[in-house]
Each structure stands twice: as structure tokens, then as C-alpha cells.
Amino acid sequence: MFKKSSALLVYLIFYSQLVVAKEFFFVAHEFPPISFLKDSSAAGGMIDVLQMACKQLGHKCRVEIHPLARAFKMAENKEIHGVLSLHKIPERAINYADSPEIIKTTLVYMGLKVSGAKPIASPQELVGRTVLVTRGTATQKLIQKHAEQIKDLKVLEDVDSATMISKFINGKYEANVLIASTEEVLKSISQKNGIELVTLYTIAEKPLVISFVKKKMDEGDIVEFNKVLNKMKKDGSIKKILTGYNLTPAE
Incomplete structure (x- = not known):
């Protein structure tokens, strides 16, 4: 039993x-x-x-x-x-x-070191620049707000950070174009692809x-x-x- x-x-x-x-x-x-x-x-x-x-x-x-x-x-x-x-x-x-x-994670603006990218004190120094963002992200929403306040700040959207880096390598974007994304991700992708990025400005921690x-x-x-x-x-x-x-x- x-x-x-x-x-x-x-x-x-x-x-x-x-x-x-x-x-x-x-x-x-x-x-x-x-x-x-x-x-x-x-x-x-x-x-x-x-x-x-x-x-x-x-x-x-x-x-x-x-x-x-x-x-x-x-x-x-x-x-x-x-x-x-x-x-x-x-x-x-x-x-x-x-x-x-x-x-x-930390959201940042980054640029190619070979383009002479250097840290800035304020997003207002981005007048006339072009920035890449991943569509649908929190970063995109923040950059859109910056674009409303900064004269001639042009925002371009792409699929993801890896695609943006790949296009830089293949010459589809000019070297002085900036990327706004997650710092940890951009550093990982750029190191893997043998290019050096510089953090220009920290947008926010998210x-x-x-x-x-x-x-x-x-x-x-x-x-x-x-x-x-x-x-x-x-x-x-x-x-x-x-x-x-x-x-x-x-x-």
C-alpha cells in the first residue's frame, strides 16, 4: 500500500x-x-x-x-x-x-576617431551635424527632441547599430557622421570591426x-x-x- x-x-x-x-x-x-x-x-x-x-x-x-x-x-x-x-x-x-x-547602459553620441571627433560640452555644439539612430528606440526619441532644439541637426534612421557600423566601413556614410546609441553596444561592435569610436557626449543612463x-x-x-x-x-x-x-x- x-x-x-x-x-x-x-x-x-x-x-x-x-x-x-x-x-x-x-x-x-x-x-x-x-x-x-x-x-x-x-x-x-x-x-x-x-x-x-x-x-x-x-x-x-x-x-x-x-x-x-x-x-x-x-x-x-x-x-x-x-x-x-x-x-x-x-x-x-x-x-x-x-x-x-x-x-x-549609457546612451551617447559617438564619432569616428579618424574624422577628428572630440568630446563636446553640450548637444548645442551639434549644429549642422548628421546623426544616425536605430529606428524605434529610446535613443531615437531623445535625439528627435534634440533635433527640435538644435539648428540643422539632421537625423537619419537605420535598422540597428551593427548595420550603421558596417555602412561606415563600406563608405556608405561620410566619416564625420555621428552615431547615437548605447555606448556598450557601439564599443563592442566597433572593436570587433577594428574601428575606433570616440564618445562625444553622454545623453543619459537608461x-x-x-x-x-x-x-x-x-x-x-x-x-x-x-x-x-x-x-x-x-x-x-x-x-x-x-x-x-x-x-x-x-x-
Whole structure:
């Protein structure tokens, strides 16, 4: 009788785990070393953080890398449960529920060293310059505000920071064009491609989060994910992961 009861208990525990286990689909954009495509799979600091959280929750999480514009469209169509590696901004609160702050990043203006780029004291010194930004990002919104205040500041949009750097290398942008993006990302990409960038001006510090799609994801699941992520922040798991990518955890 005892053996039968024990076997039944083990079965019920196993079955209950199968019932609560869920599958989630997230999208991140090319944003190395935070999120990037490696050997046809999503990799990076934020990806590893998410996968650890999924593992602790007993869920299976799939992550793909797509341009931000496509990621937002997929979220709008309720095809995905969340978008990774986004800067936290109030405008997204209508459609997204943010995770705890995960990665500390700095938004900056940078320029090619060979073009004679030097630090500036104020964005007002950017009169008449051309700046590249990734469309759909928090940086783009900040630069657009600068463009309203700075005479003849021209803003060009591109798919992502890696594409912008690639176009610099291939001569599709003039050397004196500036890039506004996340400093940690620009440094990673430029070092990989053997070019040197100079930080002209620090725009703001912005933490990165996981943005859960409210229309797609149950509120209870969002709460559970955030509980685990907060636990990972407190026990040092997130810091340990990010250190391997030369990234700093958010406070």
C-alpha cells in the first residue's frame, strides 16, 4: 500500500509539473553583446538572463533575433510574448509590462576617431551635424527632441547599430557622421570591426528590461517571471551572467 501511495505521489508531482510548464516566444534585436545572432541562434547577456529565469520557472522559452520594427509588429499582432533588450520608457507602458531593470547602459553620441571627433560640452555644439539612430528606440526619441532644439541637426534612421557600423566601413556614410546609441553596444561592435569610436557626449543612463506583451501574456505569468528575475538580481545570478559579457547589472 505504501509503495502504491508513493508511486501515485511521484506521478502526481510529475504530472503537475507537466501541466504548469509553458512555452513562450520572445524576440530580441541585434544589440551585441546584449543580444545578437550567433551560429543561427540568439545569444547575449539578456538572452542568458531570460533563459535562466525560464529554466527556474520550468518553462521553455524560444528567442529569435529580428529588427526592432518587426519585433514591435509581431508584438502588436500578438505573435510573441515579449521583446528583450529594450530601454525603459513610459510610452511603452500602455502595451508592455516591464521586468525589473536588468542591464545598466549609457546612451551617447559617438564619432569616428579618424574624422577628428572630440568630446563636446553640450548637444548645442551639434549644429549642422548628421546623426544616425536605430529606428524605434529610446535613443531615437531623445535625439528627435534634440533635433527640435538644435539648428540643422539632421537625423537619419537605420535598422540597428551593427548595420550603421558596417555602412561606415563600406563608405556608405561620410566619416564625420555621428552615431547615437548605447555606448556598450557601439564599443563592442566597433572593436570587433577594428574601428575606433570616440564618445562625444553622454545623453543619459537608461536601464534595459524585458518588455512583456500585455495582449499576449497572462498577468500571472508576468508576475512569476518578475519574481524570479528579482530573485536573480538579489542572489547575484544576473551579475554573474552579465560579467561574462562585460556588462553591468542595473541597480
